[in-house]
Structures are given as structure tokens and as C-alpha cells.
Amino acid sequence: MxxxxxxxxxxxxxxxxxxxxxxxxxxxxxxxxxxxxxxxxxxxxxxxxxxxxxxxxxxxxxxxxxxxxxxxxxxxxxxxxxxxxxxxxxxxxxxxxxxxxxxxxxxxxxxxxxxxxxxxxxxxxxxxxxxxxxTGMKEERLTYRHFFNERTNKALFYGSVNLQKKLGLKREIPSDxxxxxxxxxxxxxxxxxxxxxxxxxxxxxxxxxxxxxxxxxxxxxxxxxxxxxxxxxxxxxxxxxxxxxxxxxxxxxxxxxxxxxxxxxxxxxxxxxxxxxxxxxxxxxxxxxxxxxxxxxxxxxxxxxxLVKRGRIGRRFATRFWEKESSLGRERELMIVVCKKWHVAKRLIEQLRKSTNIPAIEYLFHEEGTPLPDLGGIQASLNKRTRHRRALMRMLFEYFDTDRLVICMDPAALELMNDFNSDRSTTRTLQIECDFTDDYLIGHAHRVGLAGERTPQQTLERLLPTIRNDIVYESDRIRDSGYSNYSIIRETDSAEENADQLAKFFGLPFETAKELAETPYLFAD
Known part of the structure; x- marks a missing residue:
């Protein structure tokens, strides 16, 4: 033993x-x-x-x-x-x-x-x-000799390192x-x-x-x-x-x-x-x-x-300086469908494909396996897609030979939404508001790694209100962003009420929009 x-x-x-x-x-x-x-x-x-x-x-x-x-x-x-x-x-x-x-x-x-x-x-x-x-020095930890303590003799510590650099005293690491x-x-x-x-x-x-x-x-x-x-x-x-x-x-x-x-x-x-x-x-x-x-x-x-991330309200929403001229195109129209329940948005998108010829892509910034055309590697990973998001969207507009494109996003992706809404193109945002049962939230906690199969019930009961409040918080942030072309459909609204919003968002005849609103089991879990 x-x-x-x-x-x-x-x-x-x-x-x-x-x-x-x-x-x-x-x-x-x-x-x-x-x-x-x-x-x-x-x-x-x-x-x-x-x-x-x-x-x-x-x-x-x-x-x-x-x-x-x-x-x-x-x-x-x-x-x-x-x-x-x-x-x-x-x-x-x-x-x-x-x-x-x-x-x-x-x-x-x-x-x-x-x-x-x-x-x-x-x-x-x-x-x-x-x-x-x-953070801090990396290679220099090994390749220069350190005789002083950085915490107690900061001036001597960095002075010694800088002197060794100046004199070319970089040393070799044992070869084996x-x-x-x-x-x-x-x-x-x-x-x-x-x-x-x-x-x-x-x-x-x-x-x-x-x-x-x-x-x-x-x-x-x-x-x-x-x-x-x-x-x-x-x-x-x-x-x-x-x-x-x-x-x-x-x-x-x-x-x-x-x-x-x-x-x-x-x-x-x-x-x-x-x-x-x-x-x-x-x-x-x-x-x-x-x-x-x-x-x-x-x-x-x-x-x-x-839990820590929930407190991070201040984020950088301004366009990076190297993206100033990387507009999607003034004549183009990007339509963002925002929904926490991904399967609900996917059902709506599937019905949209059947009813219209508008190209639509699901959660491309959230799911690695989202079907995408080969665009020379820019689509290869979530990090690349997010980092080069405007270039990626321009290439997708060109690939589908269209000026109108629909994509899905999670409500947590506010930085992406803000970036696209600041573009010279026309950006529309459709928020899908769903009801969330405790069972669904527990499943969500398991899917995103907040809970495991053996997480005690007591822990889950304490966690559920936080997750529910976080979903409400994400939704409120989107509404508070003041997007100029904003629409919303709700699980609690009638098909007619939702059809009005869908017609406005997609630019469709009311009857076609109503077909979308009446998608079988649209909000079912």
C-alpha cells in the first residue's frame, strides 16, 4: 500500500x-x-x-x-x-x-x-x-544568469540582465x-x-x-x-x-x-x-x-x-485599427439570429432554407464543426474565425454570391455583435427569447462544464439561479446595446406576433414569415 x-x-x-x-x-x-x-x-x-x-x-x-x-x-x-x-x-x-x-x-x-x-x-x-x-520574461529565465532577486533587488535584477544582453553573455542550455x-x-x-x-x-x-x-x-x-x-x-x-x-x-x-x-x-x-x-x-x-x-x-x-466572468462588464467594442477599412461592404446585409437554445435557432434556419433562397450558416463562431466551404484555412478553427471575422464574412458573402447572409450567434457573443453592428454594412439582429426550465438549465450546466455527472443536487440548486440570472443578463445587454435594426420573437407570443417580427427582420411576405413562425416544435426542448 x-x-x-x-x-x-x-x-x-x-x-x-x-x-x-x-x-x-x-x-x-x-x-x-x-x-x-x-x-x-x-x-x-x-x-x-x-x-x-x-x-x-x-x-x-x-x-x-x-x-x-x-x-x-x-x-x-x-x-x-x-x-x-x-x-x-x-x-x-x-x-x-x-x-x-x-x-x-x-x-x-x-x-x-x-x-x-x-x-x-x-x-x-x-x-x-x-x-x-x-506574463514576464520567458527565454531569459534560462539563457542569462540571475544573481539577484527580482522582488527584493529589482534594479540590480534587471540591470544584471540588461548588462549581460549588452555584453552578449547569453549562455547555452545543456545539450542533452x-x-x-x-x-x-x-x-x-x-x-x-x-x-x-x-x-x-x-x-x-x-x-x-x-x-x-x-x-x-x-x-x-x-x-x-x-x-x-x-x-x-x-x-x-x-x-x-x-x-x-x-x-x-x-x-x-x-x-x-x-x-x-x-x-x-x-x-x-x-x-x-x-x-x-x-x-x-x-x-x-x-x-x-x-x-x-x-x-x-x-x-x-x-x-x-x-462566476468571475459575470463581473466583467467593461469590454473593448471599438474596431481594431487594422480593421478600419475591412468593412463587409456598404451594400451588404448581415442578419444575426441570436438564441441561447441553439437547437431552436437551427430549426428556424432549417425552415428558412426550405422557404427562401437566403444563405444561412449556423453557429460558426461557436461550433468548430459548423459546415463551411474551404476558404483557404481562415475557417479552420474557432480562434481564426473570430480573429478574422470580417474577412471571413466578406469571403462568405462572395462564396454564396449574395448581398444577404444569415448567421446564428450565442447571446454571450456581444463583442462580435457590437463589431458587426458598427460596420458600414446593414446589420440586423433577431433575438429569440425562450423559456428555461430547471431541467434544461441543469443540462446546460453539464454541457458547458459547470457541473458533472456527480455534482451534488445541493450545488446544482445553488447554481441554477446564477445561470438563470446570467441568461437574463446576456439578453438585457443585447437590448441595451440599442441596435438600429433589432427584432425579437418570444416563445410566449402568438405565431402572428412572431410572424410580424420575422417578416420585418428577413424582409419576407407575411405568409412566408408565418410559415417560419409555425415551424413544428420550434421551441420544444
């Missing part, structure tokens, strides 16, 4: 560290602690005294001063790992933790999970090819090492850790290289594991659930996140807010519990993204 040695790097809050160590070792697991040498000696003494009689806790034999982004964090990890390997010969896995991490599964679940997955869990993506680094990058919260098997130490004993040049890279805790272990272990034995993900804001700051978890955390497909979570006393208490009791069943829905990240 798996036995885990937790590797804990910490520098504050001795009471929390003691509690964390006692909770994680109470069921037979281990912990090796490195307490920052620059932190309070009194705090370290308190921790040592409290855990002195715990045979499942050891301390790094050598302590060093640590700084964010520096090699010192990797060196401290190596010291703690070395002690753990020596002190805990029965440990099968080594799991990197911080003081802000807490278990969101029981030890029973964690041991069974690791027994069933004979691999190393470590994010490792190609440093140069991946987009893992979102393909640098990887990923989260520092990994879980490695014993044989992998032993292989790392064996490699480092023979290859001092690897240590010399990484010692002067910037933020090596995101590259060192990630690179060495990929160098030593077959790809089939690496699961390139972390077992610690963490999220970041758009500004690169860690998301904190609070008391009301307990059920959400337990439903994620991870063993730990960070960061737990210092103020979340109740959450810490409940999670602290969880690890030693037995017979707990977990319903994994794993919707945490998509749900967070959805």
Missing part, C-alpha cells in the same frame, strides 16, 4: 505547521520539514519541540535561507527530500506541500488512488513550445536536457526521487546551470523527471487543486467552498485562506476519516471562470 512522505517548505505560523504535521502523520504517513533559516528561531524551536516525539516527522538536516524565485527553494526541497529518503525507507511517494495546502480527500482515498496509478504526477510542458508562462516547465506541486515515486539524486551526483553541471536560472522550482524537477522517466509513466498534472486570477494571483478558498473542494479530482488544495477557520477544521478532520465516498464532478475551474 502507498505510504506518502510529505515534503513541507515553510517559514511562518508554527501552530499551523504542527497541526498540519499531526493531521497528515496520524494515519501512518510521513513528513519532512524544511523551515526557512531566515525565519524566527523561536518558531522553529517551537515546532521541533512539539513534534519531537512523532516518529513520522523529520527535519531537513541542513536549513538555508529561501527567497522566492531563487535556487534556494529547490535546494531546500532537496535537503528535505534527502532526509525523508533516509528516515522513511517505507515511503513509496514524496508529495510537495506548502503550509497553505490542505487535504481534500481522506488518506484512505489518497493511498488507493496512488496504488491504482503507477506514475509520477508532475506538470511538465516544453519550456519553449508551451504557453505555460503567461530538454527544459520543461510546470507547477512545483508534484508527487513523485520513490524510485524517481532516487534516480534524481543519482543523476545529480554524476552531473554537477545540471546543478550549476539551474542554480542561476530564474524561478527554477518551476523547471528543475519538471525537467529531470521527463529526462529520467518514460513518458508513459508521467501524468502531466498536479494533484493539488489551485487556481489563479487573471492577474496571476492565487485564488483563496473559504468556509463555503468545502463541498466544492471535495468534489474536485485532486488530493490537496491551496490556498486555504487564513480566515477560513471552519474550512480548516473540517478539512483537518477529513484526512483520517474512513469510509468516506467522494462524488467527483471536477467543475471547480470552469465554475470559477464562469
Amino acid at each position: 502507498a505510504k506518502i512522505a510529505y515534503i513541507l517548505l515553510c517559514h511562518k505560523d508554527p501552530e499551523a505547521i504542527i497541526q498540519q504535521a499531526e493531521q497528515l502523520t496520524a494515519v501512518g504517513d510521513y513528513m519532512s520539514i524544511h523551515f526557512d533559516r531566515s525565519a524566527s528561531p523561536e518558531d522553529y524551536a517551537t515546532i521541533q519541540k512539539a513534534l519531537a516525539d512523532n516518529p513520522n516527522v523529520c527535519f531537513a538536516k541542513k536549513r538555508i535561507k529561501c527567497g522566492w524565485g531563487e535556487w534556494s527553494l529547490v535546494q531546500a526541497t532537496l535537503h528535505a527530500l534527502s532526509s525523508a529518503i533516509e528516515e522513511f525507507p517505507r515511503a513509496t511517494h514524496f508529495y510537495m506541500l506548502s503550509g497553505d495546502c490542505m487535504a481534500i480527500k481522506t488518506a484512505e482515498y489518497a493511498h488507493d488512488f496512488l496504488d491504482r496509478h503507477d506514475c509520477d504526477f508532475v506538470e511538465s510542458f516544453d519550456f519553449f513550445e508551451s504557453d505555460w508562462i503567461k 536536457i530538454q527544459v520543461q516547465i510546470g507547477s512545483q506541486w508534484w508527487c513523485l515515486r520513490r524510485r524517481t526521487v532516487e534516480s534524481i539524486f543519482d543523476l545529480l551526483s554524476r552531473r554537477k553541471d545540471i546543478i550549476r546551470f539551474f542554480q542561476t536560472t530564474w524561478i527554477p522550482d518551476e523547471t528543475f524537477f519538471q525537467t529531470l523527471v521527463r529526462h529520467l522517466v518514460p513518458g508513459s509513466e508521467i501524468d502531466s498534472r498536479t494533484l493539488t487543486f489551485l487556481m489563479f486570477t487573471d492577474y496571476g494571483m492565487p485564488v483563496n478558498f473559504y468556509n463555503d467552498h468545502y463541498d466544492l473542494l471535495l468534489s474536485q479530482d485532486f488530493l490537496f488544495a491551496r490556498k486555504i485562506s487564513p480566515d477560513a477557520k471552519e474550512l480548516k477544521l473540517r478539512l483537518g478532520r477529513l484526512y483520517a476519516a474512513q469510509g468516506v465516498s467522494f462524488q467527483i464532478s471536477n467543475e471547480g475551474r470552469s465554475l470559477y471562470k464562469f
